[in-house]
Amino acid sequence: MSTHAPHPTSPSATDSAAAPLVEMRGITKIYPNGVLANHEVTFAVRAGEIHALVGENGAGKSTLMKILYGMERPSAGQIFLRGKPTTIHSPHEAITQGIGMVHQNFMLVPSFTIAENIVLGTEPSRGAFVDRRAAIAAAAQLAQQYGLSVDPEARVDVVPVGMRQRVEILKALYRGADVLILDEPTAVLTPQETHELFTAIQRLIQVGKTVIFISHKLHEVMEISDRISVMRDARLVGTLDKHEANERLLAKMMVGREVFLNIEKTPAQRGPLVLKVRNLEYATETGVEVLKGVSLSVYAGEILGIAGVEGNGQTELVEVIAGLRTPLSGVIELNGKSIAGLTPRQVRQAGVAHIPEDRLTNGVALTASIQENLIVDRYTREPFTRGGLMRPAAIARNSEALIEAYAIRAPDGSLPVGALSGGNMQKVVVARELSSQPKLLIAAQPTRGVDIGATEFMHEQLVRARNAGVAILLVSADLSEVMSLSDRLAVMHAGRIVALFPSTEGLTEEEVGLYMLGTKTMSQSEIESHW
Amino acid sequence: MEQALQAIFSATFVAAVLRVTTPILLPALGGLIAELGGVANIALEGIMLISACAGVLVSIATQSEWLGLLAGLAAGIITALVLAFFHLDLKADIILSAIAINILASGGTIFVVFLLTGDKGSTSALVSRQMPFIEIPIIKDIPLLGPILSGQNLLTYIAFIAVAGVAIFLYRMRAGIHLRAVGENPDAARSVGINVRSQQYLALALSGALAALGGVYLSMGYVKFFARDMTAGRGFIALAAIFLGGKTPLGTMIAALVFGLAEALSVQLGNLRVPNQLVQMIPYIATLIALVVYALVQRQRAIAHQRRFRQAPTP
Ligand SMILES: Nc1ncnc2c1ncn2[C@@H]1O[C@H](COP(=O)(O)OP(=O)(O)OP(=O)(O)O)[C@@H](O)[C@H]1O
Ligand SMILES: [Mg+2]
Numbered sequence: 001m002s003t004h005a006p007h008p009t010s011p012s013a014t015d016s017a018a019a020p021l022v023e024m025r026g027i028t029k030i031y032p033n034g035v036l037a038n039h040e041v042t043f044a045v046r047a048g049e050i051h052a053l054v055g056e057n058g059a060g061k062s063t064l065m066k067i068l069y070g071m072e073r074p075s076a077g078q079i080f081l082r083g084k085p086t087t088i089h090s091p092h093e094a095i096t097q098g099i100g101m102v103h104q105n106f107m108l109v110p111s112f113t114i115a116e117n118i119v120l121g122t123e124p125s126r127g128a129f130v131d132r133r134a135a136i137a138a139a140a141q142l143a144q145q146y147g148l149s150v151d152p153e154a155r156v157d158v159v160p161v162g163m164r165q166r167v168e169i170l171k172a173l174y175r176g177a178d179v180l181i182l183d184e185p186t187a188v189l190t191p192q193e194t195h196e197l198f199t200a201i202q203r204l205i206q207v208g209k210t211v212i213f214i215s216h217k218l219h220e221v222m223e224i225s226d227r228i229s230v231m232r233d234a235r236l237v238g239t240l241d242k243h244e245a246n247e248r249l250l251a252k253m254m255v256g257r258e259v260f261l262n263i264e265k266t267p268a269q270r271g272p273l274v275l276k277v278r279n280l281e282y283a284t285e286t287g288v289e290v291l292k293g294v295s296l297s298v299y300a301g302e303i304l305g306i307a308g309v310e311g312n313g314q315t316e317l318v319e320v321i322a323g324l325r326t327p328l329s330g331v332i333e334l335n336g337k338s339i340a341g342l343t344p345r346q347v348r349q350a351g352v353a354h355i356p357e358d359r360l361t362n363g364v365a366l367t368a369s370i371q372e373n374l375i376v377d378r379y380t381r382e383p384f385t386r387g388g389l390m391r392p393a394a395i396a397r398n399s400e401a402l403i404e405a406y407a408i409r410a411p412d413g414s415l416p417v418g419a420l421s422g423g424n425m426q427k428v429v430v431a432r433e434l435s436s437q438p439k440l441l442i443a444a445q446p447t448r449g450v451d452i453g454a455t456e457f458m459h460e461q462l463v464r465a466r467n468a469g470v471a472i473l474l475v476s477a478d479l480s481e482v483m484s485l486s487d488r489l490a491v492m493h494a495g496r497i498v499a500l501f502p503s504t505e506g507l508t509e510e511e512v513g514l515y516m517l518g519t520k521t522m523s524q525s526e527i528e529s530h531w
Numbered sequence: 532m533e534q535a536l537q538a539i540f541s542a543t544f545v546a547a548v549l550r551v552t553t554p555i556l557l558p559a560l561g562g563l564i565a566e567l568g569g570v571a572n573i574a575l576e577g578i579m580l581i582s583a584c585a586g587v588l589v590s591i592a593t594q595s596e597w598l599g600l601l602a603g604l605a606a607g608i609i610t611a612l613v614l615a616f617f618h619l620d621l622k623a624d625i626i627l628s629a630i631a632i633n634i635l636a637s638g639g640t641i642f643v644v645f646l647l648t649g650d651k652g653s654t655s656a657l658v659s660r661q662m663p664f665i666e667i668p669i670i671k672d673i674p675l676l677g678p679i680l681s682g683q684n685l686l687t688y689i690a691f692i693a694v695a696g697v698a699i700f701l702y703r704m705r706a707g708i709h710l711r712a713v714g715e716n717p718d719a720a721r722s723v724g725i726n727v728r729s730q731q732y733l734a735l736a737l738s739g740a741l742a743a744l745g746g747v748y749l750s751m752g753y754v755k756f757f758a759r760d761m762t763a764g765r766g767f768i769a770l771a772a773i774f775l776g777g778k779t780p781l782g783t784m785i786a787a788l789v790f791g792l793a794e795a796l797s798v799q800l801g802n803l804r805v806p807n808q809l810v811q812m813i814p815y816i817a818t819l820i821a822l823v824v825y826a827l828v829q830r831q832r833a834i835a836h837q838r839r840f841r842q843a844p845t846p
Contacts, residue, residue, distance in 0.1 A: 091722050091723070091724055092724035095723075103722065107716065107718055107722045107723075109711070120712055123705055130704065175723075
């Protein structure tokens with residue numbers, strides 16, 4: 001079924017000594033819906049290297065790797081392993097040929113233990129029964145061997161994200177993977193966890209494994225990889241050695257134009273107080289106290305950043321302010337009026353816009369069209385509704401204008417949002433929120449999983465809104481992002497604000513890191529002096 | 532009243548509870564397997580009815596209870612496989628397909644009975660065989676326990692043994708573990724080479740088999756004939772038992788026993804001078820109350836947690 005596409009750059013037989021461990025030649029993939037995801041891609045990985053694969057959202061990276069892992073079949077092209085042509089029609093066949101993959105979205109069974117997840121599908125057994133003790137022993141032994149610490153008997157749904165990822169890696173190693181594909185492994189990790197992951201990857205290389213690594217974070221790519229392949233619009237536009245590459249060049253190859261990695265911004269013109277939060281307390285339904293007296297102020301025309309290791313209450317803080325969770329006690333005022341305990345719609349009508357952290361579940365309705373997603377917060381109002389009936393023409397006009405203004409890459413507004421790439425989905429959310437003309441914008445992880453071009457765009461939009469006098473509360477796990485965007489910076493740790501810097505001038509990531517880890521805290525009076 | 536209390540606190544009453552729990556417990560265990568496999572089977576009611584009917588008709592024709600049992604089992608499994616085929620291969624909605632099966636079972640069984648016997652109500656005019664009742668030596672002579680544990684129908688024993696069997700299957704055996712993995716995260720299962728479709732076929736087939744045993748028990752254990760709509764909602768009560776039981780085999784059994792108790796009570800009170808219609812409502816009302824109590828308990832628990840936090844001194 002696969003026809004070998006002739007390719008001018010096929011390696012000659014003479015350098016077979018350097019025959020790559022994995023070679024994908026002339027791979028083309030057209031999805032049933034007609035999307036061309038890979039176009040005559042030739043991609044080679046040498047034994048024992050860390051090979052990074054970068055590219056914008058929707059460039060076709062995951063598709064290429066799914067083909068290598070047998071989850072998708074190429075429309076054309078051929079795969080060679082150790083110089084020999086091969087076919088991989090299922091993950092099972094990939095596994096038996098020594099290829100393992102850790103997916104962008106974790107593939108774990110939540111209620112199973114770590115050991116059960118690691119051995120799933122190839123359990124050590126006695127007859128029809130699973131030998132649980134052997135499974136636990138195997139998991140523990142493997143974890144020890146590769147220095148990937150996990151607790152084999154813990155349930156997967158209660159352990160932190162970093163450990164879940166180690167479970168995924170161990171799962172692949174347990175099945176004897178020599179080539180390990182990691183699809184955006186660091187998108188969900190804290191800087192510390194990323195560091196641990198990199199150490200583990202180095203160790204894997206030392207014992208003779210080969211790693212393919214996908215990431216949007218170019219500094220990570222430069223830090224860890226030996227070679228880097230860049231994809232753009234379904235094509236592979238080049239493979240570079242690390243010493244030939246730098247972040248600026250990679251960004252340019254990915255986007256096809258010069259990208260500005262530094263954020264240009266003028267000093268803030270601080271206006272009146274917009275958001276006042278005092279002694280905010282919140283506990284989950286199961287009684288875990290998450291916010292233990294958070295106080296902060298955001299003024300018109302400034303960006304207040306909140307740095308912190310994820311899971312220290314940032315998510316809950318944002319959702320309490322946005323009206324999605326009810327606080328136990330405390331003050332939340334917008335322009336002097338309390339908005340605590342209001343419904344999300346009332347909070348929005350008071351002038352709060354919210355770019356949620358999890359865009360797939362809270363930011364967009366995946367099966368609804370772009371048009372519909374762009375009016376979900378205002379469809380009850382003029383000009384979208386008149387006399388209780390929706391007005392399609394007005395709705396279409398609105399979406400055309402926003403698609404244009406926010407450079408959303410979509411043929412037209414009737415497309416379901418689920419068909420867009422991650423970066424374009426995020427643009428839909430940003431377009432809706434900013435066009436609501438808010439007094440306060442809460443942006444939670446606005447650039448997570450978003451490619452470099454779209455990230456640049458988000459940053460521009462945030463700064464532009466700030467300059468127009470919007471008060472912005474920015475929460476991000478990406479330390480360099482909050483530090484470069486924020487005018488003032490707060491650090492959250494264990495449900496409290498532990499530091500508040502009146503300016504990010506001269507502040508180092510190391511310094512902020514100490515507060516993030518809770519090793520340092522500012523005195524309450526010093527924090528209050530910067531309110 | 533005194534008479535009623537006496538009846539309730541007797542060994543015969545406990546034995547009756549086990550007897551009426553059987554046709555709830557068996558389909559509930561089947562439904563549990565399907566539920567955990569990610570293919571909620573709400574056709575339990577219809578499958579029971581079809582099996583009850585097939586069992587009796589074959590047993591009448593062959594005068595063999597074993598062939599009747601086999602026929603009931605086969606009918607139940609085939610019906611479940613039809614549901615699986617609609618859902619897994621033809622991609623039909625499983626709830627709608629199951630509703631169709633339930634409706635078809637209700638009308639279809641009585642149609643077949645009419646064709647074969649000329650009676651639109653039941654097969655009670657004909658002699659069916661019954662699954663054996665088993666006297667356990669020694670145990671049957673123990674006072675009090677004897678009449679409870681001994682002399683039950685074979686299928687009642689099978690139902691309670693199946694609780695352990697299903698637990699072992701789901702938590703210790705490869706097939707059961709794969710089945711649960713498929714139910715919880717099909718993508719994860721698929722990515723490690725587990726065949727999702729065949730696991731779900733297996734889950735539905737097993738649920739069909741267990742529901743079939745429940746149906747056969749109704750027509751060839753509990754009584755000796757098939758009657759129109761004789762399942763009387765037990766297939767749905769079984770579904771409630773699964774959720775009340777927290778989707779575990781043991782919990783499901785306990786929930787089924789509670790419903791069994793309610794039904795035994797209604798039978799017992801039916802002998803007294805209480806209006807029949809009221810008494811017959813008991814099992815259904817018990818189901819409703821149980822579900823409401825369950826929801827309230829869940830909520831109360833959450834509120835209690837919040838309160839505990841509120842009262843904790845702020846550091
Ligand atoms: N199953 C699918 N069916 C149809 N189209 C798909 C499917 N999966 C991906 N696509 C489309 O194929 C293109 C490439 O997607 P792919 O997931 O490979 O991109 P990516 O480079 O991994 O992007 P990201 O960085 O956002 O993960 C996109 O336009 C995407 O919308
Ligand atoms: Mg991807």
